[in-house]
Amino acid sequence: EVQLVQSGAEVKKPGESLKISCKGSGYTFTTSWIGWVRQMPGKGLEWMGLIYPGDSHTRYSPSFQGQVTISADKSINTAYLYWSALKASDTAMYYCAKGDSFDIWGQGTMVTVSS
Amino acid sequence: QSVLTQPPSASGTPGQRVTISCSGSSSNIGSNIVHWYQQLPGTAPKRLIYSNNQRPSGVPDRFSVSKSGTSASLAISGLQSEDEADYYCATWDDSLNGRWVFGGGTKLTVL
Numbered sequence: 015e016v017q018l019v020q021s022g023a024e025v026k027k028p029g030e031s032l033k034i035s036c037k038g039s040g041y042t043f044t045t046s047w048i049g050w051v052r053q054m055p056g057k058g059l060e061w062m063g064l065i066y067p068g069d070s071h072t073r074y075s076p077s078f079q080g081q082v083t084i085s086a087d088k089s090i091n092t093a094y095l096y097w098s099a100l101k102a103s104d105t106a107m108y109y110c111a112k113g114d115s116f117d118i119w120g121q122g123t124m125v126t127v128s129s
Numbered sequence: 130q131s132v133l134t135q136p137p138s139a140s141g142t143p144g145q146r147v148t149i150s151c152s153g154s155s156s157n158i159g160s161n162i163v164h165w166y167q168q169l170p171g172t173a174p175k176r177l178i179y180s181n182n183q184r185p186s187g188v189p190d191r192f193s194v195s196k197s198g199t200s201a202s203l204a205i206s207g208l209q210s211e212d213e214a215d216y217y218c219a220t221w222d223d224s225l226n227g228r229w230v231f232g233g234g235t236k237l238t239v240l
Contacts, residue, residue: 049229051174058131059166059174059217061229075228109173115164116219116229117185119173 016040018048018110018120025126026100033096034123036110043091044068046113050084050095053122054106062108065093100127132157133218133232140238146206149235151218153199157230161221163201165194168215168234177216178203205237213239 021035036048050062063074067086074084083096093110105127112118134152141147151163166174178184178192191207205212218232 051231058215058234059219059231061219061231064229073227076225111174114221115162115176115179116166116174117176119175122173 016112016118018112018118020108020110020120020123023124023126025128027129028102028127029099030127031096031098032100032125033094034108034125036093036095036120038091038093038112041112044088048086048093049111049116050082050093051109051111051116052078052106053109059109062095067091067093100125102127102129131233132222132230133220135216135218135232135235137233138236138238140240141205141208142240143208143210145208146204147208147237148205149203149216149218149237151201151203151232153201153220153222153230155199156224157199157220157222158196158201159199160223163194163196163218163220165192165203166217166219168217170214174217208239210239213237 019037044067047064049064052060061075062078063084065072065084065086067088072084086093107122107124109122110120162180164179165177167177168174182193193204215234215236217234222228222230
């Protein structure tokens with residue numbers, strides 16, 4: 015079964031760093047893009063960026079460029095989303111999704127940033 | 130403000146046919162495949178259907194899509210209570226060095 019399993023919910027303070035993960039299984043991880051999507055509370059889906067784990071080529075939404083870093087470790091079939099300094103406005107559910115059409119989604123990671 | 134425009138809400142009674150529209154431009158819908166996602170309450174989105182009515186296994190043929198120029202639409206026939214969800218259209222946009230764009234989402238209520 016093809017699936018993406020994300021890391022658990024996080025509660026952080028403003029200014030702290032955070033890396034969340036997305037582990038793929040059931041398919042060849044290195045040959046499918048992984049995208050990250052934000053969903054703020056009660057809001058719609060926003061595309062953040064993509065990574066191709068085979069060569070770590072990344073593309074970012076202009077809205078998120080410089081705000082987050084997307085990376086991958088193909089040796090353990092895992093993609094990451096990293097913040098160096100969280101803000102309260104980063105509070106949201108974050109989803110990873112597979113492929114160039116987002117055919118499979120992770121279960122989501124809820125990130126809460128509050129002082 | 131989303132790049133793709135969807136109505137915020139839609140509704141219908143069981144058995145009815147409902148259509149959800151998605152409007153874009155030549156750089157996105159006009160030149161790329163449109164995908165539709167269903168998000169049931171409290172769950173992750175799942176891909177529902179895309180161009181030429183390609184459906185993942187398990188998605189009933191009550192769901193169909195169409196596209197004309199820079200607009201697309203999702204039709205749900207024989208509406209069922211389990212169809213109550215948020216629906217999003219999405220596609221690749223060739224502008225700004227390329228990016229994925231989503232519609233704002235449509236909340237479907239089954240009355």
